[in-house]
Amino acid sequence: MHAALDIFRALGDPTRLRIIHLLRAMELAVGEIAQVVGQSQPRVSRHVRILAEAGLVERRKEGNWVFLRLGKGGDVAPFLSLFDRLAPSASEALWQTADLARLTAVRADRGRAAESYFAEHAEEWDAIRSLHVAEVDVEAAMTALLGVEPIGHLLDIGTGTGRMIELFGQGARQVTALDRSPDMLRLARAKLPEGAGDKYALLLGDFAAVPLESGSVDTVVLHQVLHYAQAPELVIAEAARVAALNGRVLIADFAPHEREELRLRDQHARLGFSNDQMESWFAGAGLLMERVETLPGQELTVQLWLGRRKQAPILRQVERMSA
Incomplete structure (x- = not known):
């Protein structure tokens, strides 16, 4: 029961729900999530900490960056499966679509930076x-x-x-x-x-x-x-x-x-x-x-x-x- 309450509390915030939906799309760095949701990195880090303490998110440090992915624990899987069963409301569908569009833009920016590097150093x-x-x-x-x-x-x-x-x-x-x-x-x-x-x-x-x-x-x-x-x-x-x-x-x-x-x-x-x-x-x-x-x-x-x-x-x- 304690684990279930922690998970429900962690999910009871709109920003944390947005983070879960983004991580269902791909593994992301904290800074990338902050850029997509339009919040400061420290604020996003606090949300991530709550999700991680509930087992919903796993953190992996890589150099100066922290990458996130969905938790793999057995207690977590049934809750994450709810996202496939519950149809979003009209407002939820709008912000999900908007977040994924911004995520695409973030990835495109990074892709363009890599392509620019390749073009400069190809030979x-x-x-x-x-x-x-x-x-x-x-x-x-x-x-x-x-x-x-x-x-x-x-x-x-x-x-x-x-x-x-x-x-x-x-x-x-x-x-x-x-x-x-x-x-x-x-x-x-x-x-x-x-x-x-x-x-x-x-x-x-x-x-x-x-x-x-x-x-x-x-x-x-x-x-x-x-x-x-x-x-x-x-x-x-x-x-x-x-x-x-x-x-x-x-x-x-x-x-x-x-x-x-x-x-x-x-x-x-x-x-x-x-x-x-x-x-x-x-x-x-x-x-x-x-x-x-x-x-x-x-x-x-x-x-x-x-x-x-x-x-x-x-x-x-x-x-x-x-x-």
Whole structure:
């Protein structure tokens, strides 16, 4: 009874209800929530503390930022399920829609900052990455993880300068490279082999909304891309969606670190990922974690996570409607 009363008290405030609805959309930083709801960060932090004490919200510190997600406790799930069962009133529907629109604007601002950085540093990007960790070691580990199993249709999400399609494209049946920067795609095209024909498709698009059909890809690669994502779990869910049954998703990125300058200078949205965090996101996307490998570096550690889809691919709502 005590837990139930704490939860009801925590939910008995309009701002805290707005925070819950926002966190149902994606994991967010406290500052992002403050920007969306139009309140000061200290005031939002007080609301977050009440929600966290009731178990409705979990906090995760990352450098100078605090990220929030919905609580996973067994006592909390039944209360959160009420949001699916109760139809909002007209006024509630209005502020929910307005908050989600402002959230989209916040994410767009951050996306534009990252795109501006990419445009300014496109030709230097391979060199910048090599400062973090020896790329030859990362590439060798990725090649070993994928092994001799056929690559099939390869999707390189966030292809950048095209190094991954250069590395794995020859052994693939078909290659799709996705990036949201035209400058990056221009550089990636320069690395395509002569006579490539229609084997290679380079697409301009967002890694949180991959323009491919569900279950259409055999191997998905995300190489040093996920730390730019505002909602990494959504990117992983998209990678899993397009993966065929028994298809593989390979992610190479940083382990958790405290190099705050990478966020400020290089537009990193996340300062690395833990194995527990990644395993949770894989499981939520229907991926079975097969292998994890750690490549320590002098300053930053690179982690490799290899997952496999073991259930039928999830269809987008639009695909269900057109099926």
